[in-house]
Amino acid sequence: MHPDYWHARWNDGRIGFNQPDGNPLLQRHWSTLGLPTGSQVFVPLAGKSPDLLWLAARGHRVLAVELSPLAVEQFFAENVIEPTVSRSRYGVHHRAGGIEIICGDVFDLDREALADCTAFYDRAALIALPAPLRQRYADEVYAALPASCRGLLVSLEYPPTELDGPPFAVDEMQVRALYQRDWSVEVLERQDILASQPAFQVQGLTAMHNVAYQLRRR
Numbered sequence: 001m002h003p004d005y006w007h008a009r010w011n012d013g014r015i016g017f018n019q020p021d022g023n024p025l026l027q028r029h030w031s032t033l034g035l036p037t038g039s040q041v042f043v044p045l046a047g048k049s050p051d052l053l054w055l056a057a058r059g060h061r062v063l064a065v066e067l068s069p070l071a072v073e074q075f076f077a078e079n080v081i082e083p084t085v086s087r088s089r090y091g092v093h094h095r096a097g098g099i100e101i102i103c104g105d106v107f108d109l110d111r112e113a114l115a116d117c118t119a120f121y122d123r124a125a126l127i128a129l130p131a132p133l134r135q136r137y138a139d140e141v142y143a144a145l146p147a148s149c150r151g152l153l154v155s156l157e158y159p160p161t162e163l164d165g166p167p168f169a170v171d172e173m174q175v176r177a178l179y180q181r182d183w184s185v186e187v188l189e190r191q192d193i194l195a196s197q198p199a200f201q202v203q204g205l206t207a208m209h210n211v212a213y214q215l216r217r218r
């Protein structure tokens with residue numbers, strides 16, 4: 001999507017994707033990655049997700065990237081955290097405690113920016129991107145993550161003819177096509193979420209699942 005699309009959504013407060021209580025699949029499956037305390041976790045397209053706080057509370061250093069300055073401002077203001085702010089070629093860095101949010105474009109990050117990340121957490125990032133950008137995201141952003149990196153990917157499945165994304169439906173076949181060359185891909189849980197999504201039912205969706213994957217760099 002064009003950046004203006006996301007800026008407009010944040011300006012208008014159309015952020016139904018935000019989960020104020022955090023993501024239950026993260027909370028259930030994160031420990032399967034077996035990461036040492038202090039590992040740096042990359043969180044792409046982070047929004048103002050409370051998952052950043054959840055990861056930091058588990059002793060991780062968090063490196064997030066988010067396009068919208070409003071999202072970044074709201075994250076720190078709502079959690080009553082005062083970040084220090086600096087600039088680099090990647091964007092505007094906001095740092096507080098173990099959390100760093102770069103306000104910038106995920107496609108501007110390179111190997112140097114991600115060099116310390118031993119893990120990633122991708123929820124509603126892959127599925128926020130249309131198909132051509134998803135391929136670029138896997139080929140450029142995931143490829144810039146270091147060897148031995150592993151992470152949790154939470155994707156979304158629904159009958160693709162029933163809705164124009166975002167969120168886009170990205171089923172297991174597509175996840176494998178994007179990642180299997182460089183990552184081992186394991187399904188951890190497929191969760192039926194239709195009953196908890198009245199807004200999508202109104203739009204005509206007849207099925208909707210969240211799927212948690214563990215990815216490990218080959």
Ligand SMILES: C[S@@+](CC[C@H](N)C(=O)[O-])C[C@H]1O[C@@H](n2cnc3c(N)ncnc32)[C@H](O)[C@@H]1O
Nearest residue numbers: 006017045046047049066067105106123124128
């Ligand atoms: C569907 S939301 C998901 C937010 C978050 N992961 C969550 O679970 O709440 C996608 C977010 O990605 C941001 N975004 C979209 N394109 C981006 C890009 N190229 N670089 C960085 N952030 C981007 C949007 O502003 C939006 O906040």
